[in-house]
Amino acid sequence: MRNLxxxxxxxxxxxxxxxxxFAAVKRSIESLVExxxxxxxxxxxxxxxxxxxxxxxLDISGIFGLHGxxxxxxxxxxxxxxxxxxxxxxxxxxxxxxxxxHTLFAAKRNIDITLILHNNGTYGLTTGQxxxxxxxxxxxxxxPQGNLEAPxxxxxxxxxxxxxxxxxxxxxxxxxxxxxxxQAVLHKGFSxxxxxxxxxxxxxxxxxxxxxxxxxDAMPASDEEAIKLAKDEEDIYLGIFRxxxxxxxxxxxxxxxxxxxxxxRFAYLESRQF
Amino acid sequence: xxxxxxxxxxxxxxxxxxxKAAQVxxxxxxxxxxxxxxxxxxxxxxxxxxxxxxxxxxxxxxxxAYKSVQLIVxxxxxxxxxHNSSLKEGGIHFCDEQDAIEGCIALPLNRLMxxxxxxxxxxxxxxxxxxxxxxxxDKDELEExxxxxxxxxxxxxxxxxxxxxxxxxxxxxxxxxxxxxPGVSAPRKGYTGNQLISLGAWAxxxxxxxxxxxxxxxxxxxxxARYRDELGxxxxxxxxxxxxxxxxxxxxxxxxxxxxxxxGGGIALMQEAFSLAGMVEAPLLMFLSSRPGPATGASTYSAxxxxxxxxxxxxxxxxxxVASPDSYERALSLSAELxxxxxxxxxxxxxxTEKHLSESMYNMDLxxxxxxxxxxxxxxxxxxxxxxxxxxDGVSPIKYPGEGNAEAGDVIKWxxxxxxxxxxxxxxxxxxxxxxxxxxxxxxxxNKLSKSYQRVAEYGEGEMLVFAYGSTVLELRExxxxxxxxxxxxxxxxxxxxxxxxxxxxxxxxxxxxxxxxNFAGYLKAKLGLEVIKDVLRYDGRPYDADELVNIxxxxxxx
Numbered sequence: 001m002r003n004l005x006x007x008x009x010x011x012x013x014x015x016x017x018x019x020x021x022f023a024a025v026k027r028s029i030e031s032l033v034e035x036x037x038x039x040x041x042x043x044x045x046x047x048x049x050x051x052x053x054x055x056x057x058l059d060i061s062g063i064f065g066l067h068g069x070x071x072x073x074x075x076x077x078x079x080x081x082x083x084x085x086x087x088x089x090x091x092x093x094x095x096x097x098x099x100x101x102h103t104l105f106a107a108k109r110n111i112d113i114t115l116i117l118h119n120n121g122t123y124g125l126t127t128g129q130x131x132x133x134x135x136x137x138x139x140x141x142x143x144p145q146g147n148l149e150a151p152x153x154x155x156x157x158x159x160x161x162x163x164x165x166x167x168x169x170x171x172x173x174x175x176x177x178x179x180x181x182x183q184a185v186l187h188k189g190f191s192x193x194x195x196x197x198x199x200x201x202x203x204x205x206x207x208x209x210x211x212x213x214x215x216x217d218a219m220p221a222s223d224e225e226a227i228k229l230a231k232d233e234e235d236i237y238l239g240i241f242r243x244x245x246x247x248x249x250x251x252x253x254x255x256x257x258x259x260x261x262x263x264x265r266f267a268y269l270e271s272r273q274f
Numbered sequence: 275x276x277x278x279x280x281x282x283x284x285x286x287x288x289x290x291x292x293x294k295a296a297q298v299x300x301x302x303x304x305x306x307x308x309x310x311x312x313x314x315x316x317x318x319x320x321x322x323x324x325x326x327x328x329x330x331x332x333x334x335x336x337x338x339a340y341k342s343v344q345l346i347v348x349x350x351x352x353x354x355x356x357h358n359s360s361l362k363e364g365g366i367h368f369c370d371e372q373d374a375i376e377g378c379i380a381l382p383l384n385r386l387m388x389x390x391x392x393x394x395x396x397x398x399x400x401x402x403x404x405x406x407x408x409x410x411x412d413k414d415e416l417e418e419x420x421x422x423x424x425x426x427x428x429x430x431x432x433x434x435x436x437x438x439x440x441x442x443x444x445x446x447x448x449x450x451x452x453x454x455x456p457g458v459s460a461p462r463k464g465y466t467g468n469q470l471i472s473l474g475a476w477a478x479x480x481x482x483x484x485x486x487x488x489x490x491x492x493x494x495x496x497x498x499a500r501y502r503d504e505l506g507x508x509x510x511x512x513x514x515x516x517x518x519x520x521x522x523x524x525x526x527x528x529x530x531x532x533x534x535x536x537x538g539g540g541i542a543l544m545q546e547a548f549s550l551a552g553m554v555e556a557p558l559l560m561f562l563s564s565r566p567g568p569a570t571g572a573s574t575y576s577a578x579x580x581x582x583x584x585x586x587x588x589x590x591x592x593x594x595x596v597a598s599p600d601s602y603e604r605a606l607s608l609s610a611e612l613x614x615x616x617x618x619x620x621x622x623x624x625x626x627t628e629k630h631l632s633e634s635m636y637n638m639d640l641x642x643x644x645x646x647x648x649x650x651x652x653x654x655x656x657x658x659x660x661x662x663x664x665x666x667d668g669v670s671p672i673k674y675p676g677e678g679n680a681e682a683g684d685v686i687k688w689x690x691x692x693x694x695x696x697x698x699x700x701x702x703x704x705x706x707x708x709x710x711x712x713x714x715x716x717x718x719x720x721n722k723l724s725k726s727y728q729r730v731a732e733y734g735e736g737e738m739l740v741f742a743y744g745s746t747v748l749e750l751r752e753x754x755x756x757x758x759x760x761x762x763x764x765x766x767x768x769x770x771x772x773x774x775x776x777x778x779x780x781x782x783x784x785x786x787x788x789x790x791x792x793n794f795a796g797y798l799k800a801k802l803g804l805e806v807i808k809d810v811l812r813y814d815g816r817p818y819d820a821d822e823l824v825n826i827x828x829x830x831x832x833x
Contacts, residue, residue: 002683008698039682043675045524048690056699061675061686063527064699066550069520072512076524076532079508080482081676084528102520105513257506262649265477266642273463274473274501274640 001030002039008056017120017197018050020171022057024178025087025116029060031182037085044087045074047094050125050199051118054089068099071106074113075250082250085185086113092133093123096152100132107161107190109249114184114191117154120199128202140202155230158192159223159242165191166242168230170213171198172206176238183240189248196236212236219243278333280451281340284401285326285357286349288319291398295347296327297635298398298423299405300464303331304637306409306453307460312635313339313817318489318573324352333455337601338752339634341819344449345408347401354378366449368404381441390434394427403438409451413439461639467605467631467745471561472497474609477645480559481530482508484518488540489573490629491563495535515540519547519558526556527688529674531613535561538580539570545588548622552592554688555662555670555713557616560587560624561609563632566815575815576629578744579789581797584626585768591710593717595623595724596768600731600747602636604765607644611727618650619720620669626767628788630817631745646727659684660695664708668715670695721769729771733761738831739783741798743767745817746786753823757831759784770801779803784830786810786823808833 004026012018033039044062046052047070055064065073074088088095095103095117106113122140123129129142133154138147159166165187169177177195184191196213198205216239220226226241260268284295293314300310311330317323330339341360346367348354354369358377361367367378374380381404387395399420406416416439417432424431472483472494485495498509508530512518515536522532534544541548541562551558564580566572584596595615599605609625616623655671656663659680663670673679675686687697692709694700700709733751736758742750747763754761762778764771782805785795792809799806808830812818818826 006698038677040680040684041676043528055687055689059685061680061684063524063554063688063690065520065523065554065688065690066546069516069547072517072520073524073527075517076482076484076521076526076530077528077675078524079510079521080525080528080530080532081674084676101513102517105517253508253510255506255508256503259506262477262479262647265479266645268505269473269477269640269642272640274465274469 001033004029004059006057006059010057012050012053013200015200016050017171017199018054018118020174020177021116021118021195021197022054024174024181025054025058027174027178028181028185031178032085032185041083042085042087043077044089045070045077046089047091047099049091049094049123051089051091051094068094068097069102070094071099071102071113071115075106075111078111078113078250079253082112082254087185088113088115090115090117092117092119092121092131096154097132104157104161107158107163107192110162110164110189110246111249112189114181114193116181117192117194118197119154119194120197120203121205122199122203124199124202153231154194155241156227159227159230163192163242164189164244164246165240166226167192167240168194168196168238170196170209170238172209173238180240187243189246209236213238215239216241279330279336279340280345281328281330281343282345282347282405283326283328283343283357283360284347285324285353286397287321288316288323288325289321290349291396292325292349293327295398295401296329297464298402298419300329300635301423302406302409302411302419303329303453304460304462304464307455307458308333308453309336309460310464310635310637311336311339312464313630314633315816316574324356326353326357331451331453333458336752337748338817338819340821342821344451345405347404348373349383349397364449366447379445381438383438386437386441387434390437391427391430394430396424396427396431399424399431399435400438403435404442405451407439407442408447408449409453461637464635464637465602466493466633466635467599467602467627468493468563468633469497470602470605471609471625471627473640474606474645475533475559475613476505476507477642478610478613479531479649480507480533480613482510482522482525482532484510484512484522484525484532484534485536486512486515486518486540488537490565490632491535491537491540491561493633494561515543516547519544520550522558523547523551523554523556526558527674528676529679531617533559533561533613535563537563537565538567538583541583541587549588549590549592550690551622552588552590552594552713553690555620556622556688557620558622559613559616560622562624562626564626564628566813572815574629576745576788576817577813577815578628578746578787578794579813580626581767581789581793584624585797587624592713593619593621593720594768595619595621595720596626597766598626598744599631600743600763600765602631602638603644605631606640608765610645614646614650615720615723617652618723619716620672621716621720626744628745631748659686661686661688661697662693662695662709662712664695664712666715667719668712669719724766724769729764729766730774731763731765733763734759736760738827739778739781740786740827741783741794741804742786743794746788749818749820749823750786752820753827756820756824757827759827772801775802780805782807784808784810784827788812
């Protein structure tokens with residue numbers, strides 16, 4: 001197994017939840033390769049924000065695209081080559097704000113990519129403004145009087161949109177997070193993991209998560225139960241909330257035609273009347 | 275002055291089959307070795323709004339439809355009133371008995387339709403039957419035609435059409451449309467520009483198309499979607515144009531030859547991704563079919579007001595290719611050329627066109643001989659692989675992730691942040707400059723590569739020089755049948771074909787374009803020092819017909 005860390009100087013703040021996600025992802029990739037997945041098949045797509053620096057530090061192929069569009073770029077990659085395992089790293093501003101539509105549509109289509117939501121409840125890289133997942137009353141440079149909006153509930157949204165694998169993890173619990181990432185990547189269909197990620201500079205939630213997170217006893221038996229548990233504010237549940245099988249978009253959408261080279265296409269063009 | 279041109283106008287409400295009637299009439303003419311040009315004028319509505327289509331038919335090649343017509347069939351009163359003045363001397367205007375005004379021939383269109391259909395009534399059959407009668411088809415030929423062209427309600431369609439045909443037989447009608455064209459074999463199939471654009475890129479290897487519907491580009495998406503399992507092209511109707519462009523770039527990363535398309539508004543939404551293509555060096559092919567703007571504008575009409583938008587598409591600096599087809603044949607070949615050029619230079623390319631070419635129909639044979647004959651030459655990747663390895667011409671070898679394409683040790687990083695050769699973010703001043711210089715080098719390569727294609731078209735001879743681009747050239751070529759002038763039509767707009775146009779530097783010329791401001795004229799002045807003696811600007815969304823252009827150009831000539 002080759003080293004999965006680049007030489008790029010790491011600029012995440014000391015104690016940043018991203019370190020836990022980074023460690024867990026590397027462990028998952030090692031596990032996937034051990035299980036027989038070719039290293040060259042593992043590809044990533046990142047949005048813009050602190051989470052996106054994963055691209056600079058994780059030494060695998062992929063695209064560091066536009067803010068909000070990580071799921072779109074990843075979807076294009078997957079449709080072009082369904083053999084690839086595509087892992088999307090999205091921030092809460094990225095995947096739940098600027099690019100919310102792409103997150104929901106990826107779930108709706110059930111395209112076989114894995115979206116890891118780095119939920120730190122703030123815009124870290126742009127100095128702590130409110131994110132779509134920030135609590136009401138959150139004070140930041142863009143909401144000095146307190147956030148007037150109520151936060152989205154990412155797991156509720158993604159389940160309603162049709163995600164076929166839905167889980168929650170905590171960046172400080174690396175073995176569980178790593179195991180969930182591996183399962184999500186191996187799941188056939190759209191998989192979504194909300195990772196609770198403290199931002200030590202703007203939204204330090206370590207105490208909150210250390211005291212309130214609790215593992216699910218088992219996968220909830222129904223959607224109603226899953227959504228209820230996901231939205232529980234007394235206990236913040238970790239684990240798999242949903243795992244279902246349904247047709248996978250990137251397979252269904254492929255053409256059934258045989259491949260034609262240029263000369264075959266020319267001949268067909270001239271003989272076929274459209 | 276018209277040399278045996280017979281034009282038919284069908285008018286009615288949206289949903290009445292106006293366009294379909296025109297297509298079938300065009301097919302009758304093509305089947306008998308005539309040239310056709312069909313233009314559809316419709317509003318953004320599914321039911322009720324006024325639509326009309328014109329088919330011009332000629333024994334010689336036609337480049338545009340004529341607005342003065344020999345035959346009008348009006349399906350409703352609005353059409354009767356709106357189009358009666360378009361009738362030429364000796365022409366006939368047929369309409370329903372309820373809608374007739376002086377000079378029209380009243381037919382019991384609606385009464386017969388009610389008699390002959392139990393459901394699925396289709397007024398368009400009446401226009402087909404009228405034309406068939408005037409063109410000398412017998413009833414058996416009419417029946418055969420309807421069976422071929424209309425899939426549903428065939429028996430009722432045939433009995434209705436025959437009833438209309440018989441109505442005409444009872445009238446004393448002197449007008450006829452002689453379709454005999456001995457010694458000529460005209461193409462039997464009509465194509466819209468969008469079909470040819472779709473086919474051209476496909477022939478050059480297009481694998482996937484990502485788009486969100488927007489008139490007049492939607493039919494490209496429809497075409498690829500329809501022929502997915504026949505042609506081997508994946509067509510995705512995405513949630514938005516933002517998704518389309520970003521998905522296409524992801525697909526390109528994974529080795530798919532991908533394109534996107536829209537009209538101005540949708541392309542505006544793709545602008546940031548167009549810049550991403552410039553930054554990550556993705557060979558993204560973009561089809562921009564213009565309609566009058568700004569914003570939602572006049573959604574079903576034609577315009578050329580996006581020239582500067584195309585030339586300066588995206589933010590930031592990076593090389594791109596912009597070209598516009600001046601003919602239907604070129605729509606096919608240019609679309610293929612641009613896909614190849616994009617891949618050879620790993621730069622985004624825009625095929626700029628207009629609703630007029632995108633949606634109007636012209637008959638031609640599909641001929642691949644004008645298309646680039648071999649696949650673009652791709653460089654061999656070195657080991658270890660660096661996505662943005664420096665090169666003399668600025669182009670780094672491309673390699674795709676995945677088993678069979680790459681090795682386990684390969685790291686292929688496409689980065690929207692400024693980056694070093696390995697694709698990892700760069701913040702250092704020298705690194706930023708070095709990578710910008712690398713991309714800049716591709717401009718020279720693009721100039722060089724584009725020269726292997728025809729970059730300028732010239733048509734006709736005459737003292738008067740007329741510059742135009744895109745489908746305006748079609749309008750001018752039809753006008754050229756009646757007036758001597760020389761058309762100079764740049765096909766490639768960026769890179770600008772300086773060498774080919776050098777002989778026109780500082781010359782006096784007329785510039786014709788479909789925009790409110792002389793954008794193209796301004797571009798030519800800046801690039802070529804052209805002395806523009808007249809800006810002919812039209813911006814009502816409608817094409818010029820030959821009569822209109824001849825009048826305008828005669829005035830310029832005589833001035």
